[in-house]
Amino acid sequence: MIAVIGAGAFGTALAVSLARNGPVVLWARDKDHVKEMQATRQNARRLPEITLPQAVTVSTDLACLADADIVLVSVPAQKLRAFLKSHGSKLAGKPVVACCKGMERGTGLRPTQVIAEHVGDAVPAILTGPSFAQDIAKGLPTALTLACADEPMGEHLQARLSTPNIRLYRTTDVTGAELGGALKNVIAIACGVAIGAGLGESARAALMTRGFAELVKVAETYGANADTLAGLSGFGDLVLTCTSEQSRNYRFGQSIGAGETFDTGLTVEGAATAQALEEIARDAGLDLPITHVVTGLVRGELNVRDAMDKLLQRPLKEE
Known part of the structure; x- marks a missing residue:
């Protein structure tokens, strides 16, 4: 049984x-x-x-x-x-x-x-x-x-x-599967913010792509296989969660972007995970810009305009 x-x-x-x-x-x-x-x-x-x-x-x-x-x-x-x-x-x-x-x-x-x-x-x-x-x-x-x-x-x-x-x-690869499932929720919040604030589909695509790079960076730091992140538990889950209003994390981000309230009775795992990951990134010296702004938005330390400026004004670099 x-x-x-x-x-x-x-x-x-x-x-x-x-x-x-x-x-x-x-x-x-x-x-x-x-x-x-x-x-x-x-x-x-x-x-x-x-x-x-x-x-x-x-x-x-x-x-x-x-x-x-x-x-x-x-x-x-x-x-x-x-x-x-x-x-x-x-x-x-x-x-x-x-x-x-x-x-x-x-x-x-x-x-x-x-x-x-x-x-x-x-x-x-x-x-x-x-x-x-x-x-x-x-x-x-x-x-x-x-x-x-x-x-x-x-x-x-x-x-x-x-x-x-x-x-x-x-x-x-338990580590890779768990990290993919956890971290994509953080990126889903960011994508929800972008759509809720009217920043457009192109902004969401950019956040998903650069967010995936953050997933891989964290996973490799923990010794996970990058190929795992390209599978269902990483890329697959990222696509679903960042594009559907069935996702609580995505809807939570939308509410932030639109300046609306969100049902506090619903569990939003990405909000807690972003803050846990922020602590880990700081200790490990990891540069996770999307995670950083999501943490600021969740804590109310950043508004949407400040978050967008922080991402767009980062130094130009090779992909």
């Missing part, structure tokens, strides 16, 4: 898709939310209009993890450590697949590193790539990256987690 921790939109969508292969337990901490889902067979709060298959059991009881041979953890990156500190012992000895994208503020750690710290004998993996929850839940075709340093376990997870509409590609 497969267990999915976290009944947000993405966790619910994965549970719906994986139920085509067999029984799935979907865990949520909010008892009222769970009762709603049990009664209506829908997650109206996070993924409306999608019916939960009968193969999905919704529960607040983490005892269900005892029967799970694979655990997918779909909680926000900034809340992952708190969950694992409280419940990591229940995941001991199991393959634990992170289904979140980001870098932890204060430590700069990636999801699999946080899992390794808190789950004894865990085999950490990451599921990442260009995907929206609605598409997955509706059964639309999606291709994702499954990254696991343990190659035999990666092959096992690839076989178990592939579904009729989700095609998984496997890699052992």
Whole structure:
């Protein structure tokens, strides 16, 4: 049996898709939310209009993890450590697949590193790539990256987690896959700002291209394979997140660019990741101009005009 921790939109969508292969337990901490889902067979709060298959059991009881041979953890990156500190012992000895994208503020750690710290004998993996929850839940075709340093376990997870509409590609470059998924959210905010402020499609294309260069620079600094960043978890995810209003990071950037308020109840991983990356870049001596201005915009230290001027007035150089 497969267990999915976290009944947000993405966790619910994965549970719906994986139920085509067999029984799935979907865990949520909010008892009222769970009762709603049990009664209506829908997650109206996070993924409306999608019916939960009968193969999905919704529960607040983490005892269900005892029967799970694979655990997918779909909680926000900034809340992952708190969950694992409280419940990591229940995941001991199991393959634990992170289904979140980001870098932890204060430590700069990636999801699999946080899992390794808190789950004894865990085999950490990451599921990442260009995907929206609605598409997955509706059964639309999606291709994702499954990254696991343990190659035999990666092959096992690839076989178990592939579904009729989700095609998984496997890699052992966990670092590259995680960094691609985390950093593209920062660039998506920048692209949203450009469109929200009326700076045009050409500006977005430039930000995506130069943003990709920042992704590769950071990944190589951490010893990742640059080819991984050219795949689904890097370039593929970057394209999707920077061009669609389904992306919360992109919409968040749009709201900044347009001078509008944004729903504070929605998780925007790129905002926290930008600030975590800013700290890392400073310590490592990395020049990440787009990340720098996104951090300034998120903190309210820069306005859009100042951010644009900072990028356009940089010294001319070879590409």
